[in-house]
Amino acid sequence: xxxxxxxxxGWGLFLTFAVLGFLLVLQFRTHQQVExxxxxxxxxxxxxxxxxxxxxxxxxxxxxxxxxxxLIGSQYARKTDAEMVDERRRSRDxxxxxxxxxxxxxxxxxxxxxxxxxxxxxPYDMCEIINELRVAAARAIAVNGHRVDFNTGFSEGAAxxxxxxxxxxxxxxxxxxxxxxxxxxxxxxxxGLAARLGxxxxxxxxxxxxxxxxxxxxxxxxxxxxxxxxxx
Amino acid sequence: xVVFSAxxxxxxxxxxxxxxxGDTLLGSTMGGRQDxxxxxxxxxxxxxxxxxxxxxxxxxxxxxxxxxxxxRQGLVASYNAQLAQLAMNAGVVRVAGxxxxxxxxxxxxxxxxxxxxxxxxxxxYDLRVVVNALWVGGAEAVAINGQRLxxxxxxxxxxxxxxxxxxxxxxxxVIEAIGDPGSLSRALRxxxxxxxxxxxxxxxxxxxxxxxxxxxxxxxxxxxxxxxGEMVERVQ
Amino acid sequence: xxxxxxxxPILGLTLGVGIGLLIRYDVPPTYARYLxxxxxxxxxxxxxxxxxxxxxxFNDRLFISGFVTNTxxxxxxxxxxxRLGVNLYLAAVVAFGVRLFQNLAVIRRLxxx
Numbered sequence: 001x002x003x004x005x006x007x008x009x010g011w012g013l014f015l016t017f018a019v020l021g022f023l024l025v026l027q028f029r030t031h032q033q034v035e036x037x038x039x040x041x042x043x044x045x046x047x048x049x050x051x052x053x054x055x056x057x058x059x060x061x062x063x064x065x066x067x068x069x070x071l072i073g074s075q076y077a078r079k080t081d082a083e084m085v086d087e088r089r090r091s092r093d094x095x096x097x098x099x100x101x102x103x104x105x106x107x108x109x110x111x112x113x114x115x116x117x118x119x120x121x122x123p124y125d126m127c128e129i130i131n132e133l134r135v136a137a138a139r140a141i142a143v144n145g146h147r148v149d150f151n152t153g154f155s156e157g158a159a160x161x162x163x164x165x166x167x168x169x170x171x172x173x174x175x176x177x178x179x180x181x182x183x184x185x186x187x188x189x190x191x192g193l194a195a196r197l198g199x200x201x202x203x204x205x206x207x208x209x210x211x212x213x214x215x216x217x218x219x220x221x222x223x224x225x226x227x228x229x230x231x232x
Numbered sequence: 233x234v235v236f237s238a239x240x241x242x243x244x245x246x247x248x249x250x251x252x253x254g255d256t257l258l259g260s261t262m263g264g265r266q267d268x269x270x271x272x273x274x275x276x277x278x279x280x281x282x283x284x285x286x287x288x289x290x291x292x293x294x295x296x297x298x299x300x301x302x303x304r305q306g307l308v309a310s311y312n313a314q315l316a317q318l319a320m321n322a323g324v325v326r327v328a329g330x331x332x333x334x335x336x337x338x339x340x341x342x343x344x345x346x347x348x349x350x351x352x353x354x355x356x357y358d359l360r361v362v363v364n365a366l367w368v369g370g371a372e373a374v375a376i377n378g379q380r381l382x383x384x385x386x387x388x389x390x391x392x393x394x395x396x397x398x399x400x401x402x403x404x405x406v407i408e409a410i411g412d413p414g415s416l417s418r419a420l421r422x423x424x425x426x427x428x429x430x431x432x433x434x435x436x437x438x439x440x441x442x443x444x445x446x447x448x449x450x451x452x453x454x455x456x457x458x459x460x461g462e463m464v465e466r467v468q
Numbered sequence: 469x470x471x472x473x474x475x476x477p478i479l480g481l482t483l484g485v486g487i488g489l490l491i492r493y494d495v496p497p498t499y500a501r502y503l504x505x506x507x508x509x510x511x512x513x514x515x516x517x518x519x520x521x522x523x524x525x526f527n528d529r530l531f532i533s534g535f536v537t538n539t540x541x542x543x544x545x546x547x548x549x550x551r552l553g554v555n556l557y558l559a560a561v562v563a564f565g566v567r568l569f570q571n572l573a574v575i576r577r578l579x580x581x
Contacts, residue, residue, distance in 0.1 A: 012528040013517065014480040016535050020514045021484020023539075027507040029488075030495045046269035053276035060283035067290040074297040081304045088311035095318035097460045099383070106463035124425050127364045128357075134386035139463045150323060150383040153367030156424060164367075177463045214466050222321050227372040227410040229316075230326040230450065 100147045100218040104140050108177035108213045109184050111194075115170035116202035123154035123161050125197060129174060132193050136186035138176040142215040144168045149218050166219075180209035323382035323454040327373045329410040330447050332417060334362060337404035337440035351437045354403050356389040358429055359396075362407055363387070365426035369419025371409040373451045377401045380454040397456045404440065413445035477518065502543040505560045509542035510535065512564040515571040522578045538564070 041049070096102045111129070115121045130148055133141055141148040143163060155162045160169040176183050187207050188194045198205040319325050336359070342352035359376060366374055374381045379396040386396075393400045409416055420426045420443060434441040495503055513535040520526040542560045549556025 009526065009528045010476050012532050013476045013521075014483075016517070016532060017477040017480030017514060018484035018487070019535075020510050021481040021486075022488040023484075023503075023507050023510050025485050025488025026493070026495060027503055030497075030500050030503055033494065033497065033500075041266075043265055043269060046266065046273060049273050050269060050276065053273065053280060057276055057280050057283060060280060060287060064283055064286050064290065067287065067294060071290060071293055071297070074294065074301075078297060078300060078304075081301065081308075085304050085307050085311070088308055088315065092311050092314050092318065093465070094460055095315065095322055095458075097463060097465055098458050099318055099321045101318065101321070103466040103468075104460075104463045105466040106461070123364070124361065127360055131360060131386050131388070134384060135388050137461070139384075139459075139461050148383065150321075150381065150385075151367050151371065153364050153369075155368045178461060222372070224320060224327075224372050226329040226331065226412060227327040227451075228329055229320060230328050232326070 098139065100140065100149055100215075101221065103147075103215060103217045104177060105212060105214040106139070106177045107180050107209075107211045108138070108175065109180055109187065110208045110210055110213060111172075111174040111176070111187060112204075112206040112208075113170065113172040113174065113197065114202075114204040115172070115200075116204075118160065118170060120200045120203055121161070121170065121172065121197065123156055126154040126161060126163070126172075129187075129193060132186055133174075133176045133178075133183060136178065136183045138178040138183060140177040140215045142175045144173050145216060147216050147218045149222065151222055175213050175215055177213060177215060180211075184209050322458060323373065323380050324458070326451065326453050327410060328448065328450045329372070330413055331371070331408065331410040331445075331449050332366075332413050332420075333444050333446050333449065334407040334409075334420070335404055335440065335442040336362070336407070339438035339440070342438070351433070352439070353392075354394075354405055354439060356387045356394050358433075359387050359394065359405060359407070361423075361425040361429055362420070365419045365423035366407070366409040366411070366416055368423060369409075369411065369416040371411040371416060373411075374407065374409045375451045376405055376407050378452055380452055382454045382456075382458075384456060384458060385454070397454070408446075408449050408451060410449055410451060417443060417445065474521070477514075501557060502546050505546050505557060505564075506539045506543040508561060508564045508568070509538040512568045512571065513538050515568060515575065519571045519574050519578070522575060 097104055113121060113129075126143065130141060130143075130152070146163060146166060146168070149164075152164050157167055160167060162168075184207055186192070194205045194207060197203050320327075336354045338354055339352040342349060346352070363374055363376070363381060376387070376396050379385070379399055379401065381396070384397075388395050390400075393402060394405070395401070420430060429439075430441050430443070433439060513531070516534065517526065517531045520531065542564060545560050546557040549559075
């Protein structure tokens, strides 16, 4: 009986303390979790938390609104900025085309001037041809593969014509971009350039209208050593 | 025993009442209020983290824009610089510098009944001759009576008038050219056609010619058309 | 006989702790308060048992019944208190806490003697 009783006592003690041990571990683990959990906080603590979070949210909301407005503003500015960039680029492209910084292609006329005697077509004749083409609104002119610039001058060379110091010899291949009909009629006007030059012995003039003619870019860009820009 | 039972009865009643009232006031009991607040806190925390995320995204976008602005400003600046140079080449800006001034005028008193009355007047071809000589002499800018000459400029005559840049000009014609004055004067002498005009025809027909070297000339900008028309860039 | 029994509590405790660590059961946070007061009651009962053992007044039936009822009662009283709007949690804490300290004092005296 005593042995049975001591066994019971033993088992009782053992089990209860086992349960205690289990509960202690559970409590410890739960408490750790609960520390960080909202459910453990008192009503007062939660109220404070609500107030703090509300204030913080309000500030965040205000800042978000400010940034959104700023973004809209700068998106509009970017659009106009981008337009300005495009506009500048287009202006630059156009000026490059017109001033001969880049080669060009388009409709126009090709004039071939043969001078078998080699001495009858002179610098002033070239001058006249260029001028006549410009009167007929030629946008770009090239002579023997050289682009005519604003400062192109023709002079008498040792053997033939000098174009801005460069030697050119017949046959003269003159390409002018513009309205083909207008250019054609300007050159072949009765009593005009083609007629006058063609009447010279050994000189033959041909003018062809074409849709796709090309002119190269200028051989060298103008250098300004004496002329300086004057600001408005 | 009876007293005890009665007391127990009252206790039971009190308990049930308290419990029931506790139930209906569950919203205001500690547990219920706590649950409500917990929900509010969780909502607020969710809102706050969403707003923070929005804020971060917006900030990134704003920074993008700012860097974009810098790039575009850089582009505009480089385009402007190129445009400035091209404008100079095109003659659409005012320029100043030393050079020569040539004045050509008709004979003020042409003789009557002459065989060739046209000879006593300055013509478009006279102007072309002088201008060509100036370009050969290295002129950097030329203007006739305030009309700047560019690669679109033409000198032609319509009746008694001379048209430069489609503007009617008449005698006296003042041609100004910026460049090395010595080189320009020399070019006028060396160019055959120019020399003939200045020395031979001027004397013969009494045309007024004056060539002066000037220290400071101011040439206006070209104001005419510059459009490329049908012409486009040639893409190699 | 009594001396032999002393190592059993320790063994039991160790086993309980071991099982507790192995079994990954988490108590919902809302019931955390009830668990803590229950643990307090359990601790008090356990120490009461140890004291009874040392005073040779240990009764196993009394001990086990006391352990179970006190533990459950503590949690129940707290729950009731929450429902009634009265913080009965405090009463349980005070009651079991005081008894805990009393038992500890007696045990200490017995060990020192």
